[in-house]
Amino acid sequence: MPVADSVTVRNTVAYAIEQAESAAREGQQQVSLHLVAVASTRAVDPDAQTELGQAKDLLDRIEVWLDEDLGADPPSNLDIELGVIGADRYLFSPGDYADAILAYADEHSIERVVLDPEFNPGGTTPMLRPLEVELVRGDIEVETAPVERPARSTALARAATLPKYLAIFGASYLFYLLLSSYKPLDFLTGAITATIVTALLAPIAFSRQPSLTRIPRQVARFAMYVPYLLKEIAIANLEIAYVVLHPSLPIDPKMVELEAAIWGDGAVTTLANSITLTPGTLTVSVSERAFDIHSLTGSAREDLFDGGLERAVRFVFYGREAAAIPSPRERGQGDDDGTVEGDISDPEVADDD
Amino acid sequence: MTPLEWGIVALALVGAFFAGVASIGIVRLPDVYTRAHAASKSDTLGAVLGIAAAALAIQTDLATIKAVFLLTFMFLTNPTAAHAIARAAQDQGIEPWTAGDEEGKS
CATH class of the missing domain: 3.40.50.620 (HUPs)
Known part of the structure; x- marks a missing residue:
């Protein structure tokens, strides 16, 4: 067992x-x-x-x-x-x-x-x-094992706890005040609004207990991630602009599959979105950790399998040590000919997990 | 013009350039997947730069904060939309265009 x-x-x-x-x-x-x-x-x-x-x-x-x-x-x-x-x-x-x-x-x-x-x-x-x-x-x-389980909430709604209430109340109150005009009345209406939001969202907003040590660290690491992502977006956008405006349209699109070494809803979503934002690559479907990615140019594929984004996302969610996991290429993925496009073009196969 | 105004103009121009690239890309690229590339990314950058220019130009605290939120949401939602489109296309069984296909076939 x-x-x-x-x-x-x-x-x-x-x-x-x-x-x-x-x-x-x-x-x-x-x-x-x-x-x-x-x-x-x-x-x-x-x-x-x-x-x-x-x-x-x-x-x-x-x-x-x-x-x-x-x-x-x-x-x-x-x-x-x-x-x-x-x-x-x-x-x-x-x-x-x-x-x-x-x-x-x-x-x-x-x-x-x-x-x-x-x-x-x-x-x-x-x-x-x-x-x-x-x-x-x-x-x-x-x-x-046929054992008694405590009443189990569904995947979406989980038992709301005090830290969750506090986190959501704080976040929504802050959000309200940021957009307000800072009159005394705003503080009152903000408190009321935040209370309603908290009551509605506390059971579904977190998948894990918010923790005072983990969340600030993740936020701080995410703040370090954003400039990196913006830089990648800017560079890659210039490449795409070049490709699109080039008279002969030098594209070489291909579907590739990436088995990402990340785990957990938040991390997978962040990576999928970052891949899509970085021009040249577009996340088509995700199941568990397997990403089907449409790539526009060969150099975009190179970047993808160099694993810079994947490493950065791991850094954000799991900390510095996890960033040291080998890149997808070192794990034996992404051969230069574009890997497995054959079975990806068939959605029956690709969606079958 | 002050440096700030130069900055605003530069942001707006670059934003317009990328929005233009996105439009040209949608017309020129061969299939739904490649067009989703142009529509999702160059377009995001174009819109984001435009909003950033607006945020600098308006220059009242509140509107700037709102513009920053707008930027954030653009970055969050645009890739999601592109993903939804591409995934729908894949579910329909649309084969991605590859360089080996006939030129000009779309």
């Missing part, structure tokens, strides 16, 4: 232990239960220390739960192992997670994977269903 911190991890662990225990009591053969935390960054990265620390914390807690659940008299043919997997590579997509889990299962001849219904190591993006689909590839039984 892969474990990650979630509201239901406790119950899922209990379920897995119960299953393993009853299997061990029924039969004579050895039953082993492996509880593994899946690390998404490589152990050599600066971020990984925090992540590994959290994983160790979780495993420590699980060990306590094991003692509670198994009681004083555990069956002798049941052995339980705790571990961390995936610390030797980057895991981004559900597919990557599935690969890591399947490889581990293969190695230890595990027959069955129990999933926590709230298993979501990727952060904001829902993970479970694609992960299940990917796991089915392997020759292994996959089961989502």
